[in-house]
Amino acid sequence: MNENILEVVNLRKIYNHRNDSVVALDDVSFKVKRGEIFGLLGPNGAGKTTTIGVLTTKTIPSGGKAFLGGIEVAKNPLEIKKRIAIVPQNYNLDRGLSVRDNLIFHAKYFGVSKEEREQRADYLLEEMDLYGRRNDQVLNFSDGMKRRLMIARALMHDPEIIFLDEATIGLDPEARLLIWRKIKELNNKGVTVFLTTHYMEEADRLCDHVAIMDKGKILVLDSPDQLKSMLPDGNIIELRLENINDEFLSSLEGIKGIKKIETGIDVIKLFTDGKDNIVQEVFGLVFKFKLPVLAIQHYSPTLEDLFIYLTGKGLHSGD
Amino acid sequence: MNTQTFFAIMQRDFKVLLKEFDEFVIRVAVQPTLFVLVFGLVLPKIGEIPQGYINLIAPGILGMSMLTAGVFSTAIPLAWDFGATREIEDRLFAPISVRAVLLEKIVMGMIQAWLAGGIVFPIIYLFTRQNLNIQVQSYFFLLLILFLTGIISALFGMVLGTTFEPIKFSLMFSFIVIPMIFLGAAYYSWDSLKAIPWLKWVTLVNPLLYVNEGFRAILTPQISHIRLEYSLIGLIVSSIVFTIMAIKGFERRVYN
Ligand SMILES: Nc1ncnc2c1ncn2[C@@H]1O[C@H](COP(=O)(O)OP(=O)(O)O)[C@@H](O)[C@H]1O
Numbered sequence: 001m002n003e004n005i006l007e008v009v010n011l012r013k014i015y016n017h018r019n020d021s022v023v024a025l026d027d028v029s030f031k032v033k034r035g036e037i038f039g040l041l042g043p044n045g046a047g048k049t050t051t052i053g054v055l056t057t058k059t060i061p062s063g064g065k066a067f068l069g070g071i072e073v074a075k076n077p078l079e080i081k082k083r084i085a086i087v088p089q090n091y092n093l094d095r096g097l098s099v100r101d102n103l104i105f106h107a108k109y110f111g112v113s114k115e116e117r118e119q120r121a122d123y124l125l126e127e128m129d130l131y132g133r134r135n136d137q138v139l140n141f142s143d144g145m146k147r148r149l150m151i152a153r154a155l156m157h158d159p160e161i162i163f164l165d166e167a168t169i170g171l172d173p174e175a176r177l178l179i180w181r182k183i184k185e186l187n188n189k190g191v192t193v194f195l196t197t198h199y200m201e202e203a204d205r206l207c208d209h210v211a212i213m214d215k216g217k218i219l220v221l222d223s224p225d226q227l228k229s230m231l232p233d234g235n236i237i238e239l240r241l242e243n244i245n246d247e248f249l250s251s252l253e254g255i256k257g258i259k260k261i262e263t264g265i266d267v268i269k270l271f272t273d274g275k276d277n278i279v280q281e282v283f284g285l286v287f288k289f290k291l292p293v294l295a296i297q298h299y300s301p302t303l304e305d306l307f308i309y310l311t312g313k314g315l316h317s318g319d
Numbered sequence: 320m321n322t323q324t325f326f327a328i329m330q331r332d333f334k335v336l337l338k339e340f341d342e343f344v345i346r347v348a349v350q351p352t353l354f355v356l357v358f359g360l361v362l363p364k365i366g367e368i369p370q371g372y373i374n375l376i377a378p379g380i381l382g383m384s385m386l387t388a389g390v391f392s393t394a395i396p397l398a399w400d401f402g403a404t405r406e407i408e409d410r411l412f413a414p415i416s417v418r419a420v421l422l423e424k425i426v427m428g429m430i431q432a433w434l435a436g437g438i439v440f441p442i443i444y445l446f447t448r449q450n451l452n453i454q455v456q457s458y459f460f461l462l463l464i465l466f467l468t469g470i471i472s473a474l475f476g477m478v479l480g481t482t483f484e485p486i487k488f489s490l491m492f493s494f495i496v497i498p499m500i501f502l503g504a505a506y507y508s509w510d511s512l513k514a515i516p517w518l519k520w521v522t523l524v525n526p527l528l529y530v531n532e533g534f535r536a537i538l539t540p541q542i543s544h545i546r547l548e549y550s551l552i553g554l555i556v557s558s559i560v561f562t563i564m565a566i567k568g569f570e571r572r573v574y575n
C-alpha cells in the first residue's frame with residue numbers, strides 16, 4: 001500500500017467574480033503520509049478551506065492535480081467520496097432528522113449494512129458522549145455537541161481519511177480539549193487525519209506534520225519540533241508597551257544578539273540569540289525611555305512565532 | 320448510478336415529508352378549498368356567476384395547486400440548503416454523482432406535485448359535483464400531462480431555489496409565482512383573451528398556461544382551450560428549458 005495517502009501537485013485555484021479574481025491557491029504541493037495527523041496552519045483567508053474543497057471533490061481546481069490513494073480526485077470523484085469523510089467548518093447537520101438518524105442515514109447513503117450501522121451508531125454516540133441525547137433534535141445542540149456529532153457521522157462509513165476544517169473554532173476550552181482527545185483516539189485507530197486550524201497550539205499538540213500556509217502558498221512543511229527549530233536559535237522577548245516610538249526601536253536594533261524585530265500596534269517581538277544579558281539591556285532601554293510597560297514575556301518560540309518570523313504578521317491578524 | 324444511495328436519499332426525504340405531512344396537507348388544501356367554496360358554491364348561489372363557472376376554473380385550480388406544491392418542494396429546501404444550512408452537503412458528499420442527487424430532488428418534487436393533485440381534485444369534486452362536468456378524454460394524455468406538470472414544477476422550483484436567497488423568497492413569490500398563477504389562464508381560458516390581444520401573446524411564456532390549458536383539453540373539453548398538441552409542445556419545451564437551467568443552477572451552487 002502506498003505510503004502517501006495524499007499527493008498534491010502544483011495546485012492552483014482562482015476564484016473569478018464579476019470584475020475581480022482571487023488567487024486562493026498559488027502552486028500548492030505537499031504529501032500526507034497514511035496514518036498521520038496532518039495540519040494546515042494559517043490565518044483566515046490563507047486557502048485552507050479551498051485546499052480541503054479540492055481534496056474532497058467540492059472545489060474544482062484551476063490547475064494542478066491532487067491524488068488520494070493514487071486516484072486523481074478530479075477524475076474520479078465517486079471513488080474518492082467512498083474513501084473520505086468530511087467535517088466542514090460550518091455546522092451542516094440534517095435538522096430534519098433526529099441525532100441518531102443523522103448517523104443512520106449517513107451510513108445508508110454509504111451502503112453500510114443495517115446491523116453494522118445500528119451497532120456503529122450506538123458505539124459512536126457513546127464515544128462522543130451523545131448517547132443520552134440520541135433521540136433529540138439537532139436544533140437544540142450546543143456547538144461542541146454538534147461538532148462531536150459531525151465527527152461521529154463522518155466515522156459512520158469507516159473512512160480512510162477524515163478532513164476536519166477548523167474543528168474547534170468557537171468552542172470553549174473544555175469542548176476543545178474533548179475534540180482534541182477524540183481526534184487523537186481516532187488517529188490511534190489508524191484513520192489518517194487532515195485538519196486545518198489557525199490555532200498554533202492545536203497544530204503543535206496534535207499534528208505529526210504541519211504545513212504553514214499564507215496567501216495561498218505553503219511557506220514551510222515539517223514536524224512541529226523541526227519547524228520550531230527553524231527559528232534562529234534563542235528565545236523571544238515580547239514587550240507590550242504604550243507609545244512605541246522610532247527612537248526606542250532604533251536603540252533596540254543597536255543591542256547585540258537581537259536578530260530580528262517585529263512590531264505591532266502596542267507589541268514588540270524580539271527574536272534573540274538567547275543570551276541573558278539581552279533581557280537586561282532591553283529593560284535598561286525601557287527605563288531610559290520611560291515607556292509605560294503593560295507586559296514583558298521571555299520564552300522559547302512557538303509555531304505562532306515562526307509564522308510571525310516568516311510573514312511578519314500574527315496568525316490572528318485579520319480575524 | 321448508485322441506486323442504493325439514491326433510494327436511501329429518497330427514504331430520507333420521505334421521512335422528513337411524512338413527519339410534517341399534516342402541514343403539507345394544510346399548505347396544499349386550504350387555498351383551493353376556499354377557492355372552490357367561493358367560486359363553486361357561494362358566488363353561484365348568490366347569482367353573481369353562472370353555476371357552471373366551476374368547469375372553467377377546476378382545471379386551473381388543479382394545475383396551480385400542483386405547480387405550487389412542486390415548486391415549493393424543491394425551491395424552499397434548496398434555498399435554505401445553499402443559502403444557509405448546507406444540510407444537503409451530507410448527501411452531496413455521499414458516493415453518488417451530483418446529478419443523481421439533483422434527479423432525486425426532482426423525483427421527490429414530482430411526487431409532491433402529484434400528491435397535491437391527489438388532495439385537491441377530491442376537494443373540488445366534493446364541493447361542486449352537482450355542477451362539475453368532467454369527461455376525461457384520454458387517460459394516456461392525462462397521465463402524460465400529470466407527469467410533465469410534476470417535472471416542470473420541480474425543475475422550476477430548483478431554478479428558483481438555486482437563484483434566490485431565502486430572505487428574498489417573499490419578494491420572489493410576489494414577483495414571479497403570483498403573476499404566473501394569475502396570468503396562467505386559471506380563471507379564464509386563454510382563447511377568451513381575444514379581448515386583450517397583447518396579453519394573449521405575452522402570457523405564452525408562462526409554463527403554467529400550458530398546464531392549465533392541457534388539463535382543460537383533457538378534463539373539460541366543452542370549454543374552449545388551446546389544442547392539446549400545442550399545450551404538449553409548450554410543456555415539453557418548458558421542461559427542456561428548465562432542465563438546462565436547473566442543472567446549471569444546481570451545479571453552480573454545489574461547486575465553487
Ligand atoms: N467561493 C468563493 N468565491 C470567491 N472567493 C473565495 C471563495 N471561497 C474562498 N474565497 C477566497 O479565497 C481565499 C481563501 O479562502 P479560504 O480557502 O476560505 O481560506 P481559509 O479557509 O484559510 O480561511 C480568500 O481570499 C477567500 O476570500
Ligand SMILES: [Mg+2]
Nearest residue numbers: 048049089166
Ligand atoms: Mg476556512
